[in-house]
Amino acid sequence: MIFGLSFLFIIFEWYDKSVVALAGALLMIFFGVLTPEEAYFAVEYETILLLMAMMLLVNISSQSGIFNWLSTKIAAITKGNPLKIFILFSLTTAVLSAFLDNVTTVILIIPITIQLVKGMGKDPKPIVFAEIIFSNIGGALTLIGDPPNIIIGGATGFSFLDFILNLWIPILMSTIFAMIVFCITYWKKIKPITNDLVKLQIANILIKKIQYSFIKKTMHIDFIIKSIAILLLTVICFFMQEQIGLPTYLIAFGSTILLAILTSNRIEIHKSFEAVEWTTLFFFAGLFIMVAGIEKTGILEQVSHFIANSTSNIFYLSLLILWISGFVSMILDNIPFVTIMIPVILGIQTQFAIDTSILWWSLSLGACLGGNATLVGASANLVSVDIAKKNGVKITFLEYMKFSFPLTIGVLILCSGYLFFVT
Amino acid sequence: MKSKINLVSQLAREIEADIGTRDMNKLFLESFLKSIKSFQYQNIKDLDTQYKQLVHVMSNTKPKFGILISCFRDLYKDYTKSTLHDQELITLTINKIQELLEDIDNQKNLIIKHSEKIDVKNKNILIHDHSHSVHDVLINFKKIGQKFNVIVAEQESEKTHANIEILHEANISFQVVPAYMLSHICDNIDIAFFGALTLKNTLDFVMDPGTHGVISELHLANIPIYNFINTRKFSLWESSKKEHGVFIHKHTRQHSSKPIEYDRIKYSHDRVNAKLFHRVVTNEGIFNIKKLKENFQEKYKKSN
Numbered sequence: 001m002i003f004g005l006s007f008l009f010i011i012f013e014w015y016d017k018s019v020v021a022l023a024g025a026l027l028m029i030f031f032g033v034l035t036p037e038e039a040y041f042a043v044e045y046e047t048i049l050l051l052m053a054m055m056l057l058v059n060i061s062s063q064s065g066i067f068n069w070l071s072t073k074i075a076a077i078t079k080g081n082p083l084k085i086f087i088l089f090s091l092t093t094a095v096l097s098a099f100l101d102n103v104t105t106v107i108l109i110i111p112i113t114i115q116l117v118k119g120m121g122k123d124p125k126p127i128v129f130a131e132i133i134f135s136n137i138g139g140a141l142t143l144i145g146d147p148p149n150i151i152i153g154g155a156t157g158f159s160f161l162d163f164i165l166n167l168w169i170p171i172l173m174s175t176i177f178a179m180i181v182f183c184i185t186y187w188k189k190i191k192p193i194t195n196d197l198v199k200l201q202i203a204n205i206l207i208k209k210i211q212y213s214f215i216k217k218t219m220h221i222d223f224i225i226k227s228i229a230i231l232l233l234t235v236i237c238f239f240m241q242e243q244i245g246l247p248t249y250l251i252a253f254g255s256t257i258l259l260a261i262l263t264s265n266r267i268e269i270h271k272s273f274e275a276v277e278w279t280t281l282f283f284f285a286g287l288f289i290m291v292a293g294i295e296k297t298g299i300l301e302q303v304s305h306f307i308a309n310s311t312s313n314i315f316y317l318s319l320l321i322l323w324i325s326g327f328v329s330m331i332l333d334n335i336p337f338v339t340i341m342i343p344v345i346l347g348i349q350t351q352f353a354i355d356t357s358i359l360w361w362s363l364s365l366g367a368c369l370g371g372n373a374t375l376v377g378a379s380a381n382l383v384s385v386d387i388a389k390k391n392g393v394k395i396t397f398l399e400y401m402k403f404s405f406p407l408t409i410g411v412l413i414l415c416s417g418y419l420f421f422v423t
Numbered sequence: 424m425k426s427k428i429n430l431v432s433q434l435a436r437e438i439e440a441d442i443g444t445r446d447m448n449k450l451f452l453e454s455f456l457k458s459i460k461s462f463q464y465q466n467i468k469d470l471d472t473q474y475k476q477l478v479h480v481m482s483n484t485k486p487k488f489g490i491l492i493s494c495f496r497d498l499y500k501d502y503t504k505s506t507l508h509d510q511e512l513i514t515l516t517i518n519k520i521q522e523l524l525e526d527i528d529n530q531k532n533l534i535i536k537h538s539e540k541i542d543v544k545n546k547n548i549l550i551h552d553h554s555h556s557v558h559d560v561l562i563n564f565k566k567i568g569q570k571f572n573v574i575v576a577e578q579e580s581e582k583t584h585a586n587i588e589i590l591h592e593a594n595i596s597f598q599v600v601p602a603y604m605l606s607h608i609c610d611n612i613d614i615a616f617f618g619a620l621t622l623k624n625t626l627d628f629v630m631d632p633g634t635h636g637v638i639s640e641l642h643l644a645n646i647p648i649y650n651f652i653n654t655r656k657f658s659l660w661e662s663s664k665k666e667h668g669v670f671i672h673k674h675t676r677q678h679s680s681k682p683i684e685y686d687r688i689k690y691s692h693d694r695v696n697a698k699l700f701h702r703v704v705t706n707e708g709i710f711n712i713k714k715l716k717e718n719f720q721e722k723y724k725k726s727n
Contacts, residue, residue, distance in 0.1 A: 119430070119434065121426055121427070194462065194463045195462075195463050195464065195465070196473070197462050197464075197476070198427050198431075198473070198476055198477050199427075200458040200461060201431075201454055201455055201477060201480075202427070202431060202434070204453075204455070205438070205451060205454045207454075208450045208453065209434065209450075212441070213441070
């Protein structure tokens with residue numbers, strides 16, 4: 001009852017979702033569903049600390065101007081060619097999203113792309129759509145790329161490398177598929193302009209304007225080098241997590257602290273702490289407690305039994321999880337859904353004697369990629385619409401969905417094919 | 424074509440406001456260098472047509488920028504005069520663009536050199552716009568050991584900040600005063616420096632918004648006012664008094680605390696008559712108004 005009501009409040013955004021989650025968690029304790037100790041231990045602190053550390057790391061390194069520098073360099077490489085703008089910015093979004101969080105990625109990329117494409121007199125909407133979609137596709141690749149993966153990683157103990165090894169094929173297939181569909185759908189808007197001298201001139205002027213507008217006047221080379229070195233070190237440590245023997249949150253925290261110390265003369269650390277999305281972290285904490293409450297009632301165990309008894313075929317089971325999580329993520333926030341699915345899948349696993357890790361990858365693919373179908377499917381989508389609006393581009397729910405829904409169905413079909421082969 | 428002119432106009436206005444006319448011209452030429460290098464034309468006729476279109480677009484921005492018109496028309500003149508063909512024509516244009524780019528620095532240095540004749544010793548110099556020519560001249564004065572102080576008349580915060588950054592970096596002593604409070608310190612101002620976008624055939628300079636008021640006030644107080652302009656910026660075409668060379672932006676705005684919406688008009692530039700200036704410093708020398716007029720008319724005749 002408490003969870004159901006909280007869920008409704010979260011869906012319809014009647015109050016801030018962090019407040020709703022925390023209120024739900026408190027009610028779970030007041031009504032005796034959980035003891036305060038149980039609530040305390042229900043919180044996956046490793047997940048929250050990993051998120052916090054990554055938010056800090058990205059904030060500090062972005063103060064060096066490195067990400068804007070990277071985006072403007074890419075803009076220069078495109079030479080104003082719309083096809084190149086689409087391909088390079090989409091791929092950059094996907095790669096950055098895999099290692100930064102999706103919201104940060106779209107905040108960094110979308111304003112530059114809009115200024116570039118809009119300034120050329122072209123409609124920036126298709127490119128913004130592409131960046132939303134590729135941020136979610138790229139984010140699905142790694143443990144730190146998207147909150148559902150962080151939650152799955154926290155619950156299962158899968159390493160950074162496990163995520164990449166198990167997800168790179170469906171993510172690569174989805175990327176190629178989305179690229180092809182995009183090119184076919186929007187060819188008229190992205191075809192090359194190298195045979196039009198005035199358009200070329202406008203594009204080149206814009207690139208130069210973007211370079212001086214977005215690159216900080218004084219970029220400190222030491223700050224940039226330190227940021228790149230620490231970011232690379234973090235990624236290498238994530239890859240070698242098993243050999244190092246440290247949990248991901250400690251690696252992320254270590255890197256963050258190291259970067260903060262090395263760049264203390266260039267940053268104001270209290271501002272970086274202010275930039276942490278505390279509402280998201282508290283939302284996670286409240287959600288973990290609420291799900292523990294539901295788990296205690298035994299409902300989730302029954303759901304696990306029901307699903308596990310409905311079929312003994314792992315492929316069908318993984319398909320079921322992929323498509324259910326895909327469709328749910330299209331309309332609901334995928335974070336509470338994945339949080340609630342954790343005990344369900346853990347329950348299902350106890351019913352099988354064979355390796356059922358594919359169920360986790362199905363959940364990850366469904367939750368991360370399903371969010372692409374609608375504007376409310378993922379937080380990066382909503383943030384992108386806000387940024388676009390601030391830059392004079394209004395994107396409606398339906399115009400986005402006209403393109404994204406069929407594309408998402410296609411991507412989920414591709415993932416289904418992948419699941420068929422691996423099971 | 425109209426939409427392309429509008430796009431370039433908007434870009435030119437924004438870039439000029441951000442980095443000044445000289446750097447805008449440099450940016451446009453560098454962009455053209457890249458564009459011509461990657462341009463894939465079908466045949467020589469296609470190249471001719473599109474080159475002509477580009478020059479037309481660059482010559483018809485709103486407002487028109489004399490320096491852009493001058494450079495792009497020069498490029499096109501060389502192109503049409505040439506007997507070369509195909510790729511050689513592209514190479515010719517590339518070489519000419521590079522020449523023009525070098526010329527920008529040469530002309531800047533000439534303005535600086537001529538300005539050294541101005542006596543600024545122990546004087547309070549007022550600046551208002553964020554003219555790069557004025558910045559260069561002040562930095563040079565500092566370099567050659569002149570002792571002076573700068574008073575910055577405050578205008579749009581970004582432009583004022585740009586002035587402050589430049590003066591701070593060059594270690595030039597300065598104070599900032601809101602432009603609408605100048606009457607209180609007129610007695611302390613010895614000389615004033617301004618920069619201009621262009622000079623029209625009506626002998627009106629097109630300058631930063633707000634300049635007209637400041638210059639009028641200084642003129643009334645008999646303070647010597649110097650204007651710095653590259654002669655390439657001259658608008659060598661006929662324009663009426665009515666034709667401002669100024670872009671008008673009409674829009675509505677919301678009151679910050681009350682539910683009141685009102686119409687607001689903004690102008691991209693001011694128009695200031697040459698007679699309000701004591702001297703005009705150019706790359707060709709320091710002119711009084713009579714000499715400026717003669718120089719302009721000579722160029723005008725040649726161009727038309």
